[in-house]
Structures are given as structure tokens and as C-alpha cells.
Amino acid sequence: MSTKDVMPQFALFQPTDIENALDLLEKYGERGWKVAGGQDSYDWFKDRAKRPEAVIDLGGIAALHGIRETADGIEIGALTTLSEIVDSPIITESYGVLAQAAGRVASPQIRNVGTLGGNLCQDTRCWYYRSGLDCYRAGGNTCYADTPEGMNREHCLFGASRCVAVTPSDTAAAVVALDAEMVIRGPAGERVVPAGEFFIGPAVNITRMTVVEASELLVAVRIPSKWAGADFYFEKVADRNTWDFPLVNVASSMIVNNGVVEDIRIVCSGVECVPKRIEGAEQIVIGSAPDAETADLAGGTASRGATPLNYNHFKIPLMENLVKRAIRGNV
Numbered sequence: 001m002s003t004k005d006v007m008p009q010f011a012l013f014q015p016t017d018i019e020n021a022l023d024l025l026e027k028y029g030e031r032g033w034k035v036a037g038g039q040d041s042y043d044w045f046k047d048r049a050k051r052p053e054a055v056i057d058l059g060g061i062a063a064l065h066g067i068r069e070t071a072d073g074i075e076i077g078a079l080t081t082l083s084e085i086v087d088s089p090i091i092t093e094s095y096g097v098l099a100q101a102a103g104r105v106a107s108p109q110i111r112n113v114g115t116l117g118g119n120l121c122q123d124t125r126c127w128y129y130r131s132g133l134d135c136y137r138a139g140g141n142t143c144y145a146d147t148p149e150g151m152n153r154e155h156c157l158f159g160a161s162r163c164v165a166v167t168p169s170d171t172a173a174a175v176v177a178l179d180a181e182m183v184i185r186g187p188a189g190e191r192v193v194p195a196g197e198f199f200i201g202p203a204v205n206i207t208r209m210t211v212v213e214a215s216e217l218l219v220a221v222r223i224p225s226k227w228a229g230a231d232f233y234f235e236k237v238a239d240r241n242t243w244d245f246p247l248v249n250v251a252s253s254m255i256v257n258n259g260v261v262e263d264i265r266i267v268c269s270g271v272e273c274v275p276k277r278i279e280g281a282e283q284i285v286i287g288s289a290p291d292a293e294t295a296d297l298a299g300g301t302a303s304r305g306a307t308p309l310n311y312n313h314f315k316i317p318l319m320e321n322l323v324k325r326a327i328r329g330n331v
Helices: 018-031 041-046 082-087 089-094 096-102 108-113 116-121 170-177 279-285 292-299 315-329
Strands: 011-013 032-035 054-057 067-070 073-077 181-186 189-194 217-224 231-237 248-257 260-269
Touching: 018 032, 018 054, 018 181, 018 217, 067 089, 073 089, 082 089, 082 096, 082 108, 082 116, 089 096, 096 170, 096 231, 096 248, 116 170, 116 217, 170 231, 170 248, 170 260, 231 315, 248 315, 260 279, 260 315, 279 292, 279 315, 292 315
Parallel strands: 011 054, 032 054
Antiparallel strands: 067 073, 073 217, 181 189, 181 217, 231 248, 248 260
């Protein structure tokens, strides 16, 4: 039997409240590992690419589950499953882009267990990094994907800084397109971070994908009522319809009054380490009718500044066309 068929030993803790979980995270720090649905974590452990001393299973914390209406929108517990989001009437009817994105994650079986917080906080899928090579992200001094021989078909067009990996999350694009706020709890108390600032690239911190520290927890996602009932669009292009991560996806929220776009958010994943706001395209669309002419003009600007790698040039027209479809497809 290969050693990769057996997980390394670790201490397992199953707290039932946030305070106890935070105490454990503060105690173990970088030696601890948070588990939500566990769909990604157990792969890391089985492959022995990650060897935590302690695993903190958050599944028994009731306060991290559920969808609640608030005075200014909704609040979704970080451990709410993707299937619960897909099936939620309030999300489907008022914030449909998140339900659409959650419905394209993996397979029904994985969505039944996988959580919103886990999907948002998951690590990158770069196979060099996940196979245990000593790349920059793993503490080494090489990006194996960004070499003349590197296989980088799935990697970034923007924001490379030593590492060229991308965010694999479908729901990340949706929460940024909804101007969501991320509620984080830690030893120092609670802080609220805009979704657009929650995800971080390698130039900020090459060892992680979000602002959440080892001693902190993402406890909830708040979505403001501003976008309730807006025109939404989500589309994902992947090699397979299920069990696969996006080559590129697009999520958009658009408010249209009297045939004119009053406000819009357009976000793509799979092109940068963070969900990428296509702000140039947004500015072109605001104040115009969301017709084919506007969509073509805006979509053509979406890839400005892109720096393709050896094998991912195809992402440029793919991204541009998805942005065009998002604008045309909302009305």
C-alpha cells in the first residue's frame, strides 16, 4: 500500500461553538487546519501534501449554518451547503447569480456536503503546487508552471507575481458581483471585509488565497439588498460539465432602469489568483442600453492588460466573449 493511500496522524477536534473553535485555532496556529465540508481537505491529507498537527472540524457549530434575512439583505452562514443555497427560495428569487454559481460547483453529491465558506476559501488547484513540489507558493523559489516547459493551460492572464495560479472558486465571482461582505471572527473580535478585498493575490501573500489568518474563521457572508432582484448572469466554461473547475467563468449583476444600465458588476474567475472585476467594461456599460453594440464594445476591453502564458492564449477570446454574453444575456 502506498503511503499516499493513508492519511498522516492528527488530533481531531469537533467544537460546538465559535468561541471554542477560535481557542483551538489560536492554540495551534499554522499547525492547525480548519475543515468545513472536507471535500478539499481530505485530498490534501491523503496525498500527504499537508500534514497538520490538529484538525478542527467546524461542522457541529450551529451558528455557522443557515440563511437569514436581515434589515439590509441576507446573511449566509459559512457552513451553509451549496445545495442549500441552490434550493433557497430567497437566494434563487432575489440573488440568483449566487444560486447559479453554486449550482455549477462539482456534482450534486459534493454540493450536498461542500459549503459556501469552503468553496470561497479553497486553495488553488495548480497541479505543481498540489503535488507537493517546492514552488514559490509552497515556500520554494520556482514557479514550475511559468517556465518554457511548464503546463499552464489553466493558469492566469493577470496578476502574476512569481505564482501564476488562479482562484478555482465559482461562488467567489458571484459574491464579488453582489458586493457581499465577509464576516471574519478571530481572537481580536469581528471584522467585516468587502468581498473584493477578501481574496488576495501572490503579491500580497503568496502562501494563502484570502485575508483570513490561521487563527480566524470566516463565519458569514452578507449580501446587501441593493442587488435584490437585479438582472443576473452566470456562465462557466470547463472541460467537463461536472466535477471540474472553471477555465473561465463570469458572474454579473445589473440594474436596468428605463432600458439603461444604472449599475453593474462583472467578475471573472479562472483568469487571476483573485476574482477579477472587469471595471473597464462596467464603465462602458453604465449609462448605456445593454444591447449587442454595447456588449461588443465592453467585451473587447475585458482582456486589456492580459499577459498570456505558453498554453492559455485561448482564455483571452473566451473571457471577452463571456463578458459580452453577460451583458447581452441579462435582458
